[in-house]
Amino acid sequence: MFTEAEIMDLIMTKDSKTEHLVNDIIDKPVEEHKITTKNVNVFYGDFKALKNISMKIRPFSVTALIGPSGCGKSTYLRVFNRMNDYINGFRLEGKVVIDGVNIYKDKIILEKLRKEVGMVFQKPNPFPKSIFDNVAYGLQIQGMKDKHFINERVETSLKKVVLWDEVKDDLKKNALALSGGQQQRLCIARTLAVEPNIILMDEPTSALDPISTGKIEELIFELKNEYTILIVTHNMQQAGRVSDRTAFFYLGELIEEGLTKNIFLNPKEERTENYITGRFG
Amino acid sequence: MNRITLNRIKDKGFLVTGIISTFIGLVLLLIFMADIFIEGAPRISWKFIVSLPSRIPERAGIYTAMMGSVWVLILTTIISFPIGVSAGIYLEEYAKQGRLSRLLEVNISNLAGVPSIIYGLLGLEIFARVMRLGSSVLAGSITLALLILPIIIVATRESIKAVPQSIRDASYALGASKWQTIYRQVLPASFGGILTGVILALSRAVGEAAPLIVVGALAYVPFAPRSPLDDFSILPIQIFNWISRPQHGFIVNAAAAIIILLIITFAMNGIAIYLRSRWQKRVSW
Numbered sequence: 001m002f003t004e005a006e007i008m009d010l011i012m013t014k015d016s017k018t019e020h021l022v023n024d025i026i027d028k029p030v031e032e033h034k035i036t037t038k039n040v041n042v043f044y045g046d047f048k049a050l051k052n053i054s055m056k057i058r059p060f061s062v063t064a065l066i067g068p069s070g071c072g073k074s075t076y077l078r079v080f081n082r083m084n085d086y087i088n089g090f091r092l093e094g095k096v097v098i099d100g101v102n103i104y105k106d107k108i109i110l111e112k113l114r115k116e117v118g119m120v121f122q123k124p125n126p127f128p129k130s131i132f133d134n135v136a137y138g139l140q141i142q143g144m145k146d147k148h149f150i151n152e153r154v155e156t157s158l159k160k161v162v163l164w165d166e167v168k169d170d171l172k173k174n175a176l177a178l179s180g181g182q183q184q185r186l187c188i189a190r191t192l193a194v195e196p197n198i199i200l201m202d203e204p205t206s207a208l209d210p211i212s213t214g215k216i217e218e219l220i221f222e223l224k225n226e227y228t229i230l231i232v233t234h235n236m237q238q239a240g241r242v243s244d245r246t247a248f249f250y251l252g253e254l255i256e257e258g259l260t261k262n263i264f265l266n267p268k269e270e271r272t273e274n275y276i277t278g279r280f281g
Numbered sequence: 282m283n284r285i286t287l288n289r290i291k292d293k294g295f296l297v298t299g300i301i302s303t304f305i306g307l308v309l310l311l312i313f314m315a316d317i318f319i320e321g322a323p324r325i326s327w328k329f330i331v332s333l334p335s336r337i338p339e340r341a342g343i344y345t346a347m348m349g350s351v352w353v354l355i356l357t358t359i360i361s362f363p364i365g366v367s368a369g370i371y372l373e374e375y376a377k378q379g380r381l382s383r384l385l386e387v388n389i390s391n392l393a394g395v396p397s398i399i400y401g402l403l404g405l406e407i408f409a410r411v412m413r414l415g416s417s418v419l420a421g422s423i424t425l426a427l428l429i430l431p432i433i434i435v436a437t438r439e440s441i442k443a444v445p446q447s448i449r450d451a452s453y454a455l456g457a458s459k460w461q462t463i464y465r466q467v468l469p470a471s472f473g474g475i476l477t478g479v480i481l482a483l484s485r486a487v488g489e490a491a492p493l494i495v496v497g498a499l500a501y502v503p504f505a506p507r508s509p510l511d512d513f514s515i516l517p518i519q520i521f522n523w524i525s526r527p528q529h530g531f532i533v534n535a536a537a538a539i540i541i542l543l544i545i546t547f548a549m550n551g552i553a554i555y556l557r558s559r560w561q562k563r564v565s566w
């Protein structure tokens with residue numbers, strides 16, 4: 001967090017790079033949002049999993065989605081890369097706009113959308129292939145043949161997730177032989193390799209030990225400079241550590257959304273406070 | 282007597298019954314095999330394998346029947362493998378919902394239980410007569426391919442089903458299309474299982490006599506087939522023929538041929554087991 005003086009300093013030296021930082025800190029409305037959802041309802045058959053969600057997500061920020069199990073966090077996350085489309089009976093109403101494109105209305109190609117909106121899953125799910133093949137996969141399916149280019153991208157991606165030094169001598173090794181934490185970092189590298197703008201993370205550390213969790217949290221903090229990140233987490237400390245803004249969901253509704261420190265220190269809604277203080281979960 | 286001791290006695294009783302039942306099966310099988318071995322093993326020689334059929338038991342060999350079996354095996358594989366695997370992929374990945382696919386599903390499972398002689402009748406009518414293939418290797422192979430198709434389809438589906446959803450999710454989330462996901466992730470991960478199923482199905486096909494007898498495979502052919510349209514015999518039919526002869530010499534020949542057929546099926550099963558274990562070592566989630 002920043003001191004008052006630092007904030008003033010940032011505001012005075014207004015340039016495009018720090019602007020979003022300033023906006024985040026003082027919760028000033030921004031003009032351009034990365035993602036806008038408006039009156040989104042999601043149904044699984046007759047069951048309404050998300051109720052009238054409207055929310056805007058700023059570029060280059062980390063937004064944490066919190067709330068008790070079954071409140072629709074994962075459903076909401078999968079709205080943005082349309083991974084819900086595979087679920088029987090899934091139906092969506094409302095508007096989901098990413099970079100000005102309504103991804104459920106306009107003619108979009110799912111493969112392209114997912115190149116822009118990457119996803120990291122709850123349980124590390126590397127392919128049963130080599131470390132190299134895991135990271136190269138996203139490029140290969142796009143038809144990239146240039147070996148040199150692929151090699152380089154694999155290296156930079158693995159470096160970004162701080163896995164390179166651990167695996168660089170053994171890129172041919174099966175990814176399943178890595179530890180859980182390494183596997184999850186590999187999965188993040190694999191996502192970065194296709195250069196998305198947005199990264200969705202669904203409880204990315206819930207299957208990991210504290211040390212691996214710490215490494216991934218640090219990583220998320222770094223990645224924020226280049227990507228817009230949405231992260232589902234059950235861990236309040238984690239939400240506090242990594243996110244700029246937090247959205248609290250309850251029974252399919254978005255109860256409130258705002259700067260993380262506001263949500264945690266003085267939530268407007270009683271239900272938010274009850275959840276954060278652990279009165280229900 | 283209290284309840285616990287009663288239960289314990291029941292437990293023991295069941296265990297003993299189980300062991301005895303298992304051993305009865307095994308022992309009978311062993312006796313049968315020993316009998317065959319004692320009778321047939323001395324007859325096996327290179328000459329027995331490469332000799333043509335003959336009226337004199339000591340001169341007769343299994344060459345034409347074995348080559349017929351090899352032809353049938355190869356053609357059956359070529360026909361059933363691509364069709365069965367494609368059908369399995371289609372049913373599992375593309376035709377998931379709907380009445381029609383459920384109907385197909387039930388029917389395919391039922392087909393696996395249809396007596397093989399029915400397939401023979403079908404082969405005789407459609408392939409031998411309507412398609413005018415006659416009693417050729419090709420007609421026989423198509424018939425056997427049909428016979429094992431349900432097994433291959435079911436094995437393919439089971440292996441594909443065993444690939445965890447998380448792998449598909451990961452692939453889709455990286456921007457892969459459905460076909461890319463199937464071709465690059467699902468099939469490589471399930472290929473060992475598919476291959477195992479195919480080999481087991483083929484090892485069943487190689488032992489089938491009834492449907493091919495109906496199609497018109499001969500007990501006696503003077504030469505090994507040279508093309509898919511030639512007449513043919515196969516090992517099980519040769520064995521069947523020899524056993525029904527009065528001379529003791531032919532019974533010995535039959536025993537020897539059974540040993541060779543057993544070796545072939547055991548070898549195929551061995552390969553299947555090997556592939557399965559290798560695949561499991563490579564892919565474990």
Ligand SMILES: Nc1ncnc2c1ncn2[C@@H]1O[C@H](COP(=O)(O)OP(=O)(O)O)[C@@H](O)[C@H]1O
Nearest residue numbers: 044047049068069070071072073074075076087
């Ligand atoms: N595939 C599905 N089919 C039907 N209902 C589902 C499916 N996935 C989730 N749900 C339901 O939607 C609600 C929200 O689920 P989810 O988004 O997974 O919640 P969360 O991630 O917050 O735990 C839950 O009540 C759940 O039972």
Ligand SMILES: [Mg+2]
Nearest residue numbers: 073074075202
């Ligand atoms: Mg969830």
